[in-house]
Structure formats: C-alpha cells, structure tokens
Amino acid sequence: MDAAFSSAWPPLLLLSDLYTRSLLAMGDDELFSIEYNTTTASRNQLTRIELIDFSKKLLNIAYALWSKEDQRVMEERAPGINLKWEDVRERVTICLQVIHARDSRNPFMPSDHWLVNSQIDMNAFTEAAVSEEQSQANYVSPRLGVLNNIPFTIPVDVRKSIFQRFVANDMVRDKSGKTRVSLRRGSIAQDAFDKLEGVDIKAPIEITIVDEIGQEEASDGVSEAFFSIFFHEVFNRDRGFWLANEKQELYPSPHATKRELSCRDVVQDSAVDYSMGRIEHDLKWYHFTGRMVGKAIYEGHFVGVSFAGFFLNKWFGKQESFLDDLQSLDYDLWQGLVKLKRCTDPQDLKNYSIYFSIDVEGKEPHDLIPNGSNIAVTRENRLQYIQLVSRYRxxxxxxxxxxxxxxxxxxxxxxxxxxxxxxxxxxxxLGSASLPIDLVDLRRHTEYEGLYHDAEASVTAFWTVVDSFDQDERRALLKFVTSCSRPPLLGFKDLVPNFTICDAGSDEQYLPTANKCHNLLKFPRYKSEQLLRNKLLQAIYAGCP
Structure with missing residues (x-):
C-alpha cells in the first residue's frame, strides 16, 4: 500500500485481468504443452518459471490485503489507479484462483508454492478464525476472508481443524432434542428416508437396528456402521440415482430430467401427474441424500464414496471451465470435443456432419439452439458448439x-x-481418499480389556503382525473392527469409541471377532505370531462378525 509503488499497480492489474481472461479461454492441453511434450501448440504467454514468479507476487499481495486487520482501509483509493483497494484485491484474487485451479488439476507449481505458513503463527490464526466465526460479524473479517477466498494459502490440516471447531461451535448453538428411530436391516436407506426426512438432521439421532425376525441388534447414535450401510444402499447404481465415470467417481443420473422432458409430451393429465409425482419423489431422495452426506461430514463420519470432479466443483460455487471439467464426466466426449476444437479444416468439419443437437438416451435429439438439428457446426461456430455441449452435459x-x-x-x-x-x-x-493408516497413532490411542495390556505378549505379537501388513491389509483390519477402512482425518484420537482390544480366552482354534458398534477386536492368546497372522487375516477377509 506504499505510495512509492503507485506506478506498478496499473501494469500489474492489466496483466492480471488479461491473464485471467486468457486462462478462461485456454484448455488444459494448451497450458505448457511444449514443456510437457504434447503435440498441441501452447497458447500460454508465460513460461512456467515466469508464472511461478508472477503467481507468488499475486499470492503475497492477496494475502496481505485479505489479512489486513483494519478492513476499513479497503474502502480507500489505491495509489496510481482509480480503484479502491477492495477492487484491487478482487481482481488479484480472481487471477490467483484461476491459476490455482489449473495447478490443482495438473500440478506444475512447487509443492509448497501456495502456502504462507512460514509467515504466520498457525495456532494464533486458528484461534482468531474461530473467534471471528463465532462473532457472526457482518463485515469481512481477516482470517475468514483468507479462508473463503484464498484457502490454499493455509495448510489443509489447519483448515480441517478449523472446520471441526466451526462444527463443534455450531453443535453447541443447536439445542434441538434427540430423535429416536428403528430401522430394519435390509431396508436401512428406505426406513431412514421415511423416518428422518422431516427431522432436524443436525440434532442427535439414536438409531435402533432391527433384524429380520424383529430382534433389536443395537441401539446407538448415528454410528459409522449405520452410515456404512446407508451409503452402500443409497449409492448403489442399480437404484438408478447415481452413475459413475471411468474412475468410478459418482455423479447424479440425469434420469429425473428425462422424466420431466418426457412428461411434456404426455397428453393425458393422469399420466402427467404420475410422471411429475415420480420426479418429486426422486428429487426428495437427492435432497435426503444431501442431508445425510452433510450429517456424516458434520459429525466426522466417512461417506466412503468418490464424487466426480465436476460435481465437487459445484460444492464450492466455482465457475466451471466446461470443456476441461468434462473430463471427469465423459472422457471420450471430452477427447472428441478437444479434437473438434483443434480442427480448422472446413472440409474435415463438413465430413464430421455435426449439428447443434445432442443425443439423449431414449429420447429425440436435444437441440442446443433453436432448430439446432438443422444447423451444421463450422469452423466459425465450433467453439460455441463445444461450450453448449459441455454446459448441457x-x-x-x-x-x-x-x-x-x-x-x-x-x-x-x-x-x-x-x-x-x-x-x-x-x-x-468424505473419506474417499486412500489415507495411510498410522500404526504409531493407532497404538497410542488403543485401549485394552480383560487380561490384555500394551506390553502383554499376545498384544505385542499383534502389533508386530499388523506392522507387517501392507496398507490394503491395514485398511481391511480397520474396516473389520470399525466398519470404516479409513482413519479419522486428524488421527485416531477422534475415533469414538477408541479402538479397543480384548482377550478371548486361550483356545487357539477360534478366529478373532469384532464388535463394530464399540470398535472392539477380540482374539485368543495365540502362542505364535504366524498363527495370529493367519487367523487374523482369515477373520478379516471372511467377514467374521
């Protein structure tokens, strides 16, 4: 904000604006393509080294402006340019966000490029952010401004810790009473939908699981075991609500939209009412699924599914780059559109016989523009076609x-x-990443029952055996005991109840067993590590209760 740098602001902001517009029009395949030995000509005006230096300068400026304690100075005029500081901050931030989005999809920056943790005390930052959130202020507060606009400057573990503090404070503010429901095994998702759709989902919920003969299996809060069953059922693609891309990442099926379109062509009122009723019912399922995903995140449980990148982008309200985002929905379509984008030969385009319409499964082609089925794609309008196809899909x-x-x-x-x-x-x-399991942390937060303790011979043998497991075997063990194959985000101190090991007598013929509601593993006092290993793996992969 020093007036001595007033002459630097006009060219810096001009470059920021021009580069932002350039990146929004540039495909991922055109960024640093020469450096990455691709056949596509690069449209990037900056080399990788120049972009690293440029973005670092923008990063320092944006962080300084967002973290300013007295935000009233943002109303003042910046020297050398007819803009308020808040306008300068916005333009620098937008450019920074666009560059970071590209780096997130295809990393090209140094690993610690975006962090400012060397400049600030993260503990103090966390406490200040929590205090600002609790104050519910109407103005833009410094730490929340950073977290909402340039969050990538703060280490992810710090942001997760702040998020958990926010949620904990919200739980204290929410004073709703407990809801109690019984759910039938085999119909967990349907019963949950019928009984929980209208309740305060943030409030405590006590769930009783009833088996096939009407006997109560367990009565507990909304546990990891419940969420594991619920999400397994609700995200089952046989239900028709969710589809998966080539990476098995999920996104909503367009079937409800197809029902809506089809009912427009139905003449009979009763048929229309039925179709619209089905649409409303299906959308309630999407709404309820969103609530349950939110409940799981809110209480620190894992959802255990991966969502497609373009769908996750909508969680943040980010502007879609359309063609590049299409990779995470339909890779083959994306490749075809990239090929079309590069095609400049009018005869080749004519041979493709492409029109401004798109096929819709089970329906007539959908016109992307009025009379699109009769309007050919040409060299001049191909970019419009690419954008319309991407937006539609x-x-x-x-x-x-x-x-x-x-x-x-x-x-x-x-x-x-x-x-x-x-x-x-x-x-x-969401718990859909393959997080490694830290055995030192797990052992530190493990409790023991019966004759077992940390130094007991069978327990020592257990930890030696598990230490020899690869990550897949460790995840299988964790799932066997807790219903979830992924460790808590901030360590096993957050696993409730704690991971517990209990002795099961001295008869070595028995396999280890688990009580998932209590995160409890029981096994006999095996006399050899090899026998313990064999029995443990047999139990894990046989799915013993």
Missing amino acids: LSEQIKLQTEAFFQGLLDVIDSRFFRMFSQQDVTDL
Whole structure:
C-alpha cells in the first residue's frame, strides 16, 4: 500500500485481468504443452518459471490485503489507479484462483508454492478464525476472508481443524432434542428416508437396528456402521440415482430430467401427474441424500464414496471451465470435443456432419439452439458448439438433481465452510481418499480389556503382525473392527469409541471377532505370531462378525 509503488499497480492489474481472461479461454492441453511434450501448440504467454514468479507476487499481495486487520482501509483509493483497494484485491484474487485451479488439476507449481505458513503463527490464526466465526460479524473479517477466498494459502490440516471447531461451535448453538428411530436391516436407506426426512438432521439421532425376525441388534447414535450401510444402499447404481465415470467417481443420473422432458409430451393429465409425482419423489431422495452426506461430514463420519470432479466443483460455487471439467464426466466426449476444437479444416468439419443437437438416451435429439438439428457446426461456430455441449452435459441435464442434493447438504453445513476446501480436501473429508493408516497413532490411542495390556505378549505379537501388513491389509483390519477402512482425518484420537482390544480366552482354534458398534477386536492368546497372522487375516477377509 506504499505510495512509492503507485506506478506498478496499473501494469500489474492489466496483466492480471488479461491473464485471467486468457486462462478462461485456454484448455488444459494448451497450458505448457511444449514443456510437457504434447503435440498441441501452447497458447500460454508465460513460461512456467515466469508464472511461478508472477503467481507468488499475486499470492503475497492477496494475502496481505485479505489479512489486513483494519478492513476499513479497503474502502480507500489505491495509489496510481482509480480503484479502491477492495477492487484491487478482487481482481488479484480472481487471477490467483484461476491459476490455482489449473495447478490443482495438473500440478506444475512447487509443492509448497501456495502456502504462507512460514509467515504466520498457525495456532494464533486458528484461534482468531474461530473467534471471528463465532462473532457472526457482518463485515469481512481477516482470517475468514483468507479462508473463503484464498484457502490454499493455509495448510489443509489447519483448515480441517478449523472446520471441526466451526462444527463443534455450531453443535453447541443447536439445542434441538434427540430423535429416536428403528430401522430394519435390509431396508436401512428406505426406513431412514421415511423416518428422518422431516427431522432436524443436525440434532442427535439414536438409531435402533432391527433384524429380520424383529430382534433389536443395537441401539446407538448415528454410528459409522449405520452410515456404512446407508451409503452402500443409497449409492448403489442399480437404484438408478447415481452413475459413475471411468474412475468410478459418482455423479447424479440425469434420469429425473428425462422424466420431466418426457412428461411434456404426455397428453393425458393422469399420466402427467404420475410422471411429475415420480420426479418429486426422486428429487426428495437427492435432497435426503444431501442431508445425510452433510450429517456424516458434520459429525466426522466417512461417506466412503468418490464424487466426480465436476460435481465437487459445484460444492464450492466455482465457475466451471466446461470443456476441461468434462473430463471427469465423459472422457471420450471430452477427447472428441478437444479434437473438434483443434480442427480448422472446413472440409474435415463438413465430413464430421455435426449439428447443434445432442443425443439423449431414449429420447429425440436435444437441440442446443433453436432448430439446432438443422444447423451444421463450422469452423466459425465450433467453439460455441463445444461450450453448449459441455454446459448441457455438466449442468443442464442434472440441474434439478444437483439443486435438490445441495439444498439438503446446505441444510446441515454452511456453504462458507466448503469454500475453505479444494476437490481433494473434500474427497478427504468424505473419506474417499486412500489415507495411510498410522500404526504409531493407532497404538497410542488403543485401549485394552480383560487380561490384555500394551506390553502383554499376545498384544505385542499383534502389533508386530499388523506392522507387517501392507496398507490394503491395514485398511481391511480397520474396516473389520470399525466398519470404516479409513482413519479419522486428524488421527485416531477422534475415533469414538477408541479402538479397543480384548482377550478371548486361550483356545487357539477360534478366529478373532469384532464388535463394530464399540470398535472392539477380540482374539485368543495365540502362542505364535504366524498363527495370529493367519487367523487374523482369515477373520478379516471372511467377514467374521
């Protein structure tokens, strides 16, 4: 803010604006393509080294402006340019966000490029952020400004810790009473939908599981075991609500939209009413699923599924780059559109016989513009066609389903909280990333019952055996005992109840068993490590109760 640098602001902001516009029009395949030995000509005006230096300068400026304690100075005029400081901050931040989005998809920056943790005390930052959130101030507070606009400057573990503090404070503010429901094994998702759709989902919920003959199996809070069963049922693609891309990442099926379109052609009122009733029912399921995903994140449980990148982008309210985001929905279509984008030969385009319409499964082709089925794609209009196809597939086809899901999700978690995270961060929150299992941390937070203690011979043998497991075997063990194969985000101190080991007598013929409701592992006092290893793996992969 020093007036001595007034002459630097006009060219810096001009470059920021021009580069922002350039990146928004540039495909991932055109960024640093020469450096990465691709066949596509690069349209990037900056080399990788120049972009690293440029973005670091923007990062330091944006952080300084967002973290200013007295935000009233943002109303003042910046020297050398007819703009307020808040306008300067906005333009620098937008450019920074666009560059970071590219780096997130295809990393090209140094690993610690975006962090400012060497400049600030993270403990003090955390406490100040929590205090600012509790104050519910109407003005832009420094730490929340950073977290909502340039969150990537703060280490992800710090942001996750702040998020958990936000949620804990919200739980204290929510004074609703406990809801008690019984759910039938085999119909967990349907019963939960019928009984929980209208309740305060943020309030405590006590669930009783009833088996096939009407006997109560367990009565507990909304546990990891419940969420594991619920999400397994609700995200089962046979139900028709969710589809998966080539990476098995989920996104809403466009079937509800197709029902809506088909009912427009139905003449009979009763048929229309039935079709619209089905749409409303399906959208309620998306809404409820969003609420339950929010409930799981809110209480620190894992959802255990991966969502497609373009769908996760909608969680943050980010502007879609359309063609590049299409990779995470339909890779083959994306490749075809990239090929079309590069095609400049009018005769080749004519041979493709492409028109401004798109096929819709089970329906007539959908016109992307009026009379699109009769308007050919040419060299001059191909970019418009690419944008319209991308927008239709990414947004329009699943608009109703997406809106319903997010209405449910935001019933539980404030949208501001999600703005602290990236796609990968949310994947970690959902428990769909392959997080390594830290045995030192697990052992530190393990409790013992019966004759067992940390130094007992069988317990020592157990930890030696588990230490020899690879990560897949460790995840299988964790799932066997707790119903979830992924460790808590901030360590096993957050596993409730604690991981517990109990002795099961001296008869070595028996396999280890687990009580998932109590995160309890029981095994006999085996006399050899090899026998313990064999029995433990047999139990884990046989799915013994």
